[in-house]
Amino acid sequence: MNRLTLSCALLACFAAGPAFAGASTAGSSAGAATSGAGSSASSKTTSPDDEKVVRQARDDAASFVATDGRIRGAQLEAALRHLREKYSTAQRASDMQLAQAILAL
């Protein structure tokens, strides 16, 4: 292996997401950076913080909460719909209440 080859994988090292995808032109992924804000693994198997659609909405939820609902991204929309389809409590909650709850996971 030449040294160029070597360093590519190194580039991927800091990507907490798939280094696999990192070894491509699109650059590296940084999956852990977003989950680093402390979503703890739950012992329950189906609670919302285990659900990808909810975890993936955290950045959109943060933008929504910070701007008082002005920025609404699709990942938040997807999570809101998912929660309301699955949990009756969520049907009674407002968008803001749910966004804050997602952010607090």
Added chain:
Amino acid sequence: MTPGRRPRTARLWPALCLFACTGSAQALQLESIDSSLTPAQAAATRQLLAEVIRRLPATWTEALDRRIDVEWRDDLPAEVHGRAKARQLLLKRALLDDWMARSPGVGVEDPDTRAVLAAVIHELAHFYDRSPQGRLSVDPRLLDLAGWQVSPMRFGLRLHDNAFRDRSPDDYELESPTEFVAVNLEWFLLDPAYACRRPALYDYFTAEFGSRPPRADCAPDLVYVQVGSDASLPPVLQLDPGRVYSVDYLFAEGNDRPMSRWGHSMLRLVICAPGRERGPGCRLDLQYHQVLSFRAFIDDVQISSWRGLTGSYPSRLYVLPLAQVIEEYTKVELRGLQSIPLRLDPSEIAGLLDRTATLHWSYDGDYYFINNNCAVETFKLLHDGVPRLAGADLSSITPTGLLRRLRDAGIADVTVIDDREAALRDGYYFEALSERYQAMFDVARESLGLPQKRVQDWMDLDPKQRAPWLERADLRASAALLLLEQAALRRQQALSRAEIKRRFFGHDRESNTEWADARGGLRNVLELEGLFSRPAALLPDRSYGQPQAEEREALTREGNRLAAHWREQSGWLRAEARRWLSEDRRTALDATEANVEALGERLRRLHREQGGLDLQGIS
């Protein structure tokens, strides 16, 4: 004609005449004209030819409305089983011996029997292809399916090489379009699994001949190898084309870096959640959506323009979860993503997806930045996967050019991003996170009275200088600051990568055993990534085309094993890499991580104190 052959006239004993279609005066006649055959050999020849003709579609035999003389020969080159001359079919004599030596009752599952039948079918396929009714090897649709692709750089002329090399039933098919047709017609007629392994070609041939050879029960759905950091996901992604509501052209906007200036073109599959009816509602089932992305498999530190221009990077079709693509582009690279629906009907979507599976399993092209880049590959995928689009003038070598042509041809509906707010909400546009930084900073600044005016000045502070402010933020300001701290963390990660690169490969690079371990680990990771990017490498050579039930099981086993190994190795490297950083860099990285952690903690506490909804206990 081979030199030295004796003239054949007056040697017609016994003339074995076979009429493929009794009652038709114009029917194909295969006649063995070899006088040296024993009666048993002559009978076996007759039986063999009848067996072949029985399998041929009627339209095929009708197209060969003449006599073809069949000769058993000893003088064909070792690798050659047969030759189709103008009016003669030459066959290797050893095949006749094999045919006669076969156990009674064996069928095509016996390799020798199959070889004899295949040899005769192969040569008759050449005769058919040459007939006016045939001409398959010059049919543009056949060439699309076979892999002699059109090239936008050559004014629509086709590439000379066929790069669909992996999982071929017989490498000889890549020799030329005529051999491709002959080899594939062997498999079409003799292998019931051909319909499952090469469904598009099976459909093409059945449409051509108007008849269907026996077909096996196919394993359901399409399969793709997809290995990521999430260990809970299986290494084989199974996709039911019936669940795909839409295919979008996914365009990553360009930035200032040389290799990203023109943007990147991909396709997004809008896949419906299980249980949801196919319809617009599927657009928000984001966690099920997948992205098809052609990328160079880069195995060096910086993209080398020279290697890119000369095509020494393999071009591979990756299937990636949409969330990962959103992360990479909008959060890491800070580029916007436009998701533009293509007007395709369900059968066109199915055809396109089948083509993607063929590419995934068989394609091993070379990536050229100019003439075989992502836009060209995406164009070729649309061109070959959807026959209607082959007629549209889409050829382009840039992602923006392709989008423009798709729009002009009425295929792409670009109006979906006219209303930016609606586009963000509905997932037609994913904005670069950097577009939100200033707004986030303004929220925090107003709430906390931060002294900086520009977000850039705030981000340039030492993370430890920012930390005290974070402890005083309310819920809104904490949310805003969280996005900014995460951005700061990504920046620290990028700087760390750059530093490691310098220390590893710069003038001051160190050489001790520790680094040797690291090199070994890196080599492992890279080799595994190479394997995942060329899925055919995970399966034994014995099979071809799209993997069926048994291969899928093997693939899952092997994929799980390799993925576990890869996760372990790359995890070790990540942990090790931190040790190689300079103290300053490590301190900054640690401090930024601590800030992100503290904000997460603070958000949870504030939420609790305000009596917010607890999703952990939700019902």
